[in-house]
Amino acid sequence: MKKTILFLSLLSSVYFYSQDFSGINKILEKIEEKGKKIKDASNYELKSKKFVLVEDFEDHAERHVLELNADGTLTLIELIDDKSSGQSFSNIFTGDYIRKKNAVSVNANFLEGKKIAMPLVYNLYIMNAGDIWYLKDINTNKRWIENNNLIKKKK
Incomplete structure (x- = not known):
């Protein structure tokens, strides 16, 4: 039983x-x-495009400009504005990128022409919302908006 x-x-x-x-x-x-x-986004052309990321913190503001060149290289400009002193600092990184369909892997391993020990690495995904193209960081969900979308058109 x-x-x-x-x-x-x-x-x-x-x-x-x-x-x-x-x-x-x-x-x-x-x-x-x-x-x-x-x-x-396979048909979306990344070559010669610029993307911008703006971050605002309590003590400083950061602007990052990512320019993807036609030959697979990139330039990453980092602008830091200190709110207390009013001074601005900049860093210019160079490196390369690889694209596979909608995914883009960015590797900036030179700082102003000198190789750095820990390169800046971003894993981005190409996204579109309406007519706005942007890159979304897979790890942090930060959005790099295409520069053309930031310029206001006069009517």
């Missing part, structure tokens, strides 16, 4: 767990469908 009850409880638990897994599979399918709706 005990074996029969144990066997029936085992069968019923497998039946109920299989229903839960089918529900999880349905949820995963919905997530994958939403992921497929992300716009393919």
